[in-house]
Amino acid sequence: MRPLTEIEKRKERHLRLSLDENVQSDIGTGFEDIRLIHRALPEIDLDEIDTETELFGKRLASPLIVSAITGGTGFAKEINSTLAEVAEELGLGIGVGSQRIALEDPGVEHTFTVVREKAPSSLVMGNIGCPQLSIGWGVEEAKRCIDMIEADALGIHMNPLQEAVQVGGDTQYRGVLEKIKAITGELGTPVVMKETGCGISREVAVSLKAAGASALEVSGVGGTSWAAVEHHIARVEGRKSQEALGEALWNWGIPTAISVVEASRSTDLKIIASGGLRTGVEMAKAITLGADAVGIAKPFLEKAVEGKGALLEHANDILREFRTVMFLVGARNVEELKKVPVVVLGRTSEWLRLRGYDLQSLANRG
Numbered sequence: 001m002r003p004l005t006e007i008e009k010r011k012e013r014h015l016r017l018s019l020d021e022n023v024q025s026d027i028g029t030g031f032e033d034i035r036l037i038h039r040a041l042p043e044i045d046l047d048e049i050d051t052e053t054e055l056f057g058k059r060l061a062s063p064l065i066v067s068a069i070t071g072g073t074g075f076a077k078e079i080n081s082t083l084a085e086v087a088e089e090l091g092l093g094i095g096v097g098s099q100r101i102a103l104e105d106p107g108v109e110h111t112f113t114v115v116r117e118k119a120p121s122s123l124v125m126g127n128i129g130c131p132q133l134s135i136g137w138g139v140e141e142a143k144r145c146i147d148m149i150e151a152d153a154l155g156i157h158m159n160p161l162q163e164a165v166q167v168g169g170d171t172q173y174r175g176v177l178e179k180i181k182a183i184t185g186e187l188g189t190p191v192v193m194k195e196t197g198c199g200i201s202r203e204v205a206v207s208l209k210a211a212g213a214s215a216l217e218v219s220g221v222g223g224t225s226w227a228a229v230e231h232h233i234a235r236v237e238g239r240k241s242q243e244a245l246g247e248a249l250w251n252w253g254i255p256t257a258i259s260v261v262e263a264s265r266s267t268d269l270k271i272i273a274s275g276g277l278r279t280g281v282e283m284a285k286a287i288t289l290g291a292d293a294v295g296i297a298k299p300f301l302e303k304a305v306e307g308k309g310a311l312l313e314h315a316n317d318i319l320r321e322f323r324t325v326m327f328l329v330g331a332r333n334v335e336e337l338k339k340v341p342v343v344v345l346g347r348t349s350e351w352l353r354l355r356g357y358d359l360q361s362l363a364n365r366g
């Protein structure tokens with residue numbers, strides 16, 4: 001077997017570190033401040049609940065997506081294979097990790113194509129990063145990513161924090177919006193602009209809509225922290241200032257629940273809520289706040305490493321919880337769930353009020 005290249009080593013290190021170290025943000029997603037109103041008489045039967053929805057022309061049995069995680073190495077291929085099998089079996093969507101590595105070395109494409117092989121009917125999303133757009137990648141590379149896995153949509157991740165915290169990160173973000181516009185104008189496949197754990201504000205959501213994005217995956221604070229991942233890498237490598245920078249920015253960003261409100265109220269784009277989503281209860285809360293679907297990364301990664309059975313069981317638990325909450329608020333389907341009243345408390349309500357949102361009408365709708 002040939003030795004791993006530098007980029008392969010980095011991918012492997014990200015996977016191992018996020019599995020072995022504490023990379024969890026230590027502030028909440030904001031969903032702890034969200035309450036749905038219990039309906040003592042749901043006036044529906046639990047077994048008539050329909051969780052099906054549609055995104056980018058593909059059917060999802062439930063509004064749940066395996067967020068972008070990995071690709072590029074043998075270990076990553078095994079993980080992708082397990083994630084994709086479960087996505088296919090449960091009718092979930094699935095995103096691959098950054099395909100940059102396969103564009104630079106087509107020899108590792110098989111670590112990504114396994115996703116489409118194992119999930120032939122699922123909604124599959126490709127992935128590249130804004131830093132690649134800065135160095136000149138454009139429509140041609142975007143199309144190669146899509147063709148590689150017959151993707152239904154292309155995720156473009158915005159991760160300025162991680163790039164700024166890591167040693168030698170790509171921090172040229174000037175002009176990226178124009179590049180996004182050029183891609184969305186020619187691609188013909190929906191583009192999902194996604195964060196990786198710091199959230200998307202209303203201002204950025206509006207500019208991404210103007211640049212032609214079809215959807216936003218908010219990936220806010222409350223789950224995996226990339227400042228934490230880079231903090232650990234710097235610690236292992238003995239780089240003191242980077243280690244301190246990662247620690248200082250550990251909880252940087254917009255909590256996920258807030259980002260869902262900001263992004264969904266300021267645009268009519270499809271919204272994927274992610275960043276620290278862990279339960280079916282939170283999944284339901286995200287949808288009542290304005291999300292069309294929910295994405296989960298790290299917990300699915302952990303279970304995929306344990307094996308397909310563990311992942312299936314975990315995903316099924318989340319879906320059972322989601323369906324039960326739909327029952328308890330009397331929502332027959334996802335469209336009805338989007339309209340149930342929702343009460344916003346605590347720091348989340350303070351933030352949203354200061355940003356001018358009318359929380360009273362949210363609490364009294366339906």
Ligand SMILES: Cc1cc2nc3c(=O)[nH]c(=O)nc-3n(C[C@H](O)[C@H](O)[C@H](O)COP(=O)(O)O)c2cc1C
Binds near residue numbers: 070097127298301
């Ligand atoms: C090991 C690992 C690798 C990731 N790689 C990517 C990536 O290549 N591209 C991307 O857009 N997001 C990537 N992410 C970010 C996730 O898609 C997600 O936005 C983030 O982890 C927050 O979700 P979570 O709290 O459920 O983990 C990665 C996450 C993890 C844990």
